[in-house]
Amino acid sequence: MKLTFRIQYHTVWGEDLRVIFDEGDPLFLQLSTRDGSEWKGSCDYSPAESGCPITYRYGVFRDGMCIRKELGAIAHTVYSGNVQQHQYLIEDCWRDLPTENYRYSSAFNDVHPLTSPNRLSNNVGSCITFRALCPGLHVQGQELGIIGSCSALGNWEYCRPIRMHEVASGVWQLTLDASALKSPFEYKFVAINEKTGAVEEWETRPNRLFQIRPLQRGETYLPAEAEVFFNRPACRIAGTAIPVFSLRSEGSCGVGDFGDLKRFITWAIETGQRAVQILPINDTTMTGTWIDSYPYNSISIYAFHPMYIDLRQLPALNDEEAMKAFERRRITLNGLSQVDYEKVNCLKREYLHTLFHQEQEQFLEMPEFKAFVQKNEEWLQPYAAFSVLRDRNGTADFRRWGVDSVYQADRVQQMCIPGSTYYEDICFYYFLQYYLHVQLLDACTYGRSQGVIVKGDIPIGISRNSVEAWVEPYYFNMNGQAGAPPDAFSTNGQNWGMPTYNWQVMEKDQYHWWQRRFRKMAEYFTAYRIDHILGFFRIWEIPYHSVHGLLGQFVPSLPMSKEEIQSFGLDFDKERMTRPYIDDQLIDKLFGDKAHEVRHTFLKHLPSKLYALRPEYNTQRKVETYFDGKDDPASTDMREKLYSLISDVLFIADRDDPNKFHPRIAVQNEPVFCHLSAKEQQAFNRLYDHYYYQRHNEFWYHEAMKKLPILLQATPMLVCGEDLGMVPGCVPWVMNQLQILSLEIQRMPKQTGIEFGRPENYPYLSVCTIGTHDMTTLRGWWKEDSTVTDRFYHNELHYWGTTPEEAPGWLCEEIVRRHLQCPSMLCILTWQDWTAMDEAIRNADIDAERINIPANPHNYWRWRMHITLEKLMSLTDFNQHIRQMIAESGRADG
Known part of the structure; x- marks a missing residue:
């Protein structure tokens, strides 16, 4: 069969457009253009097996490398027709994600039988195949139909639309005899009743106009795929x-x-x-x-x-x-x-x-x-x-x-x-x-x-x-440890102890390891949370000799040369700035009456009147080994202070190039920074801000876009990302482009300059919650810091008078209601925060409801519901109250 592709896509000099066939090892068809906007190309192509559809995507190439590819799980599809159909004229448009891509996910689509595309009898000489994208109709008891201004399309009579065939979830096709469709004609896609076939909804746009030259025998024309919209409210759950x-x-x-x-x-x-x-x-x-x-x-x-x-x-x-x-x-x-x-x-x-x-x-x-x-x-x-x-x-x-x-x-x-x-x-x-x-x-x-x-x-x-x-050890860097830089949860950063990924190796097989992992999840779940989605942009990698997370560096990243550091006005001295700054004053201040013991055991004196750690104790792991089995408070205190000495450096050498460097994270309160002159501190801060908040945005954007589109295409699950922590500016770019739901927490606002987020301003493509498993519950947070909750009580909730010491049920309900009413697609609250609304039901022990303390690497994950599911099911008034609150918020029929 001969395929002819036509598409309008604007390119710049040096770029070309290709059709990428998705069977096994990708095959390419390079298109040609005269003006860089209108592209065309033909090829002879047969599917690997008779009757199988031909799937393809468009890609932009430069110097033989694909630099951009159509996004989404839904590829373009062509089905072969009757024996007469041997030439296919395919009109296309570049397609990234559908406008409301979440509706195509398994979270919003039921499981229902699909149908094969219709094939006309062998005596039909030329055909037109309409293609459309429209998800979720079966949930409404509907199918997609087409109706138009000619007799073959029902002459606009609501009871005479032509049913289309759902060949994949949310993907509809219909092939008609071209001789019965007199061009030009107008048409619309409609939602029809599954049982009666009558039109129930019309797509919300002007009539579509079809106009084409007469087709020759054996030709099949495929107009550009249509994304069909009906007047559906946004899903809120x-x-x-x-x-x-x-x-x-x-x-x-x-x-x-x-x-x-x-x-x-x-x-x-x-x-x-x-x-x-x-x-x-x-x-x-x-x-x-x-x-x-x-x-x-x-x-x-x-x-x-x-x-x-x-x-x-x-x-x-x-x-x-x-x-x-x-x-x-x-x-x-x-x-x-x-x-x-x-x-x-x-x-x-x-x-x-x-x-x-x-x-x-x-x-x-x-x-x-x-x-x-x-x-x-x-x-x-x-x-x-x-x-x-x-x-x-x-x-x-x-x-x-x-x-x-x-x-x-x-x-x-x-x-x-x-x-x-x-x-x-x-x-x-x-x-x-x-x-x-x-x-x-x-x-x-x-x-x-x-x-x-x-x-x-x-x-x-x-x-x-x-x-x-x-x-599969080749997929991982075993000499590194994944973690997170310092944040509100942990001032020393988090060291998870896990190896980091060898993304260069994973890229070679199109991240097959991750695709397998996601597909296994899709056997069970219709939505998933990507833990620490920032790791797909860059991971905080800590050297294996470290216990805390302060000596880490982002991988991948763009380390700085000595010359670049000096361009910020900082006279870089490797000897002074990559080693801990330890003097007598610091030792006495940190260790008090243990200072002599520390000097004698762990340190050696330098000619500069400073100290260095002895080789047998110059890493945190070596210090950890020394104190192994010594769990008394004095030993624990000394060990932690020695850890802080080791991490008291201004710069860290790059893991791959020892002649390039990274500014140490959160070093501004450390002794090594305080001993800089005012001019040096200003220069370092300029360098620091550039490195952590500007330098990597474009770089990390492209790193994420190498991985995430491929992984998201692997399954139909709804994707949510845990985007908390030190979030680069490029993260919202990628998440918005790929329609990944963000995580919104009022006490951790993403907008700078404010203390609390505003649920009423959350984006629709988000998951809102009061707290996560890594945080205190609502009642736990309320009693953590009375000055913070006092500001929240008066400035956010706008109540007068004395702030309650502990959060009463009515106040918890008020906060829950505000979250339910926000625009977020998903409002998912912890069970503890739901039960907090009822003082007769909730757990009397607030602290017992905490699941995890991230700052504690040895946290025991053991929280249980304090009442049984049978008891919970019997709480008729409480359960009806939740149902009513959800209904009042507009989330009942999302």
Whole structure:
């Protein structure tokens, strides 16, 4: 078949336009132009398989490299017609994301059967194929139709439109006999009733005009795809954020599970909510202790944590005495106010081991199980092998596994073969992941069937002791640690300890690793939160010898040469400015009566009357090792102060080029900065502002646009980004261009110069919330700093009189109402903040509701609901009140 493409797109000198066919390794058709605006080209092309559609995108190329490509998950599509149709004349326009791209996401589209494109009989000589984009019609009980001014299009009679065919979600096509359409004619796209076919809505624009020369036999003309709009209100939705581990029901086992998640979705439905957001649910089992409770440090980006299995959905143990003993322990654990991570996982693991041995023979022969293993073999086998080797070696640090410390695909396959000494243990992990898959899929499918968005969470990092680090180490920089620069959560920055990504390697295969990860999420969720989306622009990378985050640098970034530093008026001295500034006055001030001990043990005197750290203590990791096991307050205090000495530098050498440098983050309050002259301080501040707030905007914009468009095209999920922290100016550019929902929090305003954000001014493409899992709850924040809450009470809420010491229910309700009424598409509040409105229901212990303290690297993630889901469902008045508030805010029918 011959394809002829025509498109109008303005280019500049040196650029050319190409058609990129999306089958396997991309094929290109280079178009030609006379004026740089109108492009045309032809080629002979056949799909790889007969009947398959031809998908393609347009790209702008310079010097043979693609510098821009059409965005979005929806590619242009051409379907072959009858045997007469052998030449296709394709009129196109450049298409980035549809205007309301969120409507095309799985969050706002139900699952329904699609139809094949219609094909005319072989005696039809020439055809016209109309193409249109219009999502969400089936939710309204409608389909797309076309109606127009000629008889073949119904002569504008509302009962005679022509039905179109939905060939992909939100993508409609219709092929008609060209001889029946006398050009010129006018037409419109219409929404028609699925059952009767009658027009119910007309698109909101002037009539479309069709005019073309007569077509020759065998020609098919495809007008430019139309984006069709109907008069639909903007979707606004309310929901709740809660970790799965925090859910509590009468039958759970001391921790929330996927059965509880389904019950919680039912509560959301009954209160008029249409979104439930959870934290990461991946397997974090490394040490077998409570340290593994941190949900953002998983051993697999695919496997789920075994503690989320709902045992109630599995067979009971045949041994009645064992079952009774289990039930006694379960009741005890379920009565605890917080998750006892170690005892819960020990009990569940024991139960599941016993059950597996009981059901093993029958289970391994289940067709559904075999199909699951076959479909997920690529990640399931390495995960199961990793878990077995972790158990047998007593550590998740695969570097200590001897012969297995380096991943060998052949050896793993041998481990997974029936009859191997590992096989039974391998199958146990298959067993766990199969039931986790079944139960989560059931909960999410239930939510989707009820119009509820179930929103997952994709952590930015991976553990250095994970399946991915073992199997695919080439994708990561193991000598770096991901983290975050200092912010309101942590004055020393955050060091997550995770390796950073080798983006250069990932780019070579079009970020296949990330695409696989996103597609796995899409099996369950209809929306997801990208944790720390800033990491796709740049990551804060901390050298492995550091404990705190202050000695990090952004990667990628543009370090500064000595000459460039001096151009700001600062006389750069590498010896003085890249080493800690330590003098007697500082030592005495920091260490007091311990100053002599510090000088003697950790420091050496320099000829300049300054001090340097001894080689055996000149990094934070070396100091950490020295104090290992010394947990008394005095040792802890000395260790932290030594850390601060080590990070007291003005510049940090670049990790790749030691002759280039980065200004140390937040150094202005450090002794090394205070010892600069006033002129030097001014010069440094000019350099600092340029480096952190101006220098990288364009650079980081292009870095993000290399990655995010490809990843967003991988699935139809709704995308939300956690864009908090030190946000570069280019982040809103990218998020707006890609229609990624931002995160808006009133106590963390993005506009400079104000103390609190204004919910009424939030952008529509955003998620608004009162607080996240990393923050205090509304009631916790209210009592943190009375001077801050006093200003909020009077200046934002506009109340008179004395500010309440603790937030009463009526005040919490007022704040919730203001958030519900804001323009944001999603208003997702923590469950603690919903219950804060009712003083008879909310937890009396405010501090117990805190989930995470980011400044504490050893936080125990163990918060639980203080009432059961059964009790929550029975609170008729409370639940009806939430439903009414949501309805009054206009979020009930979003």
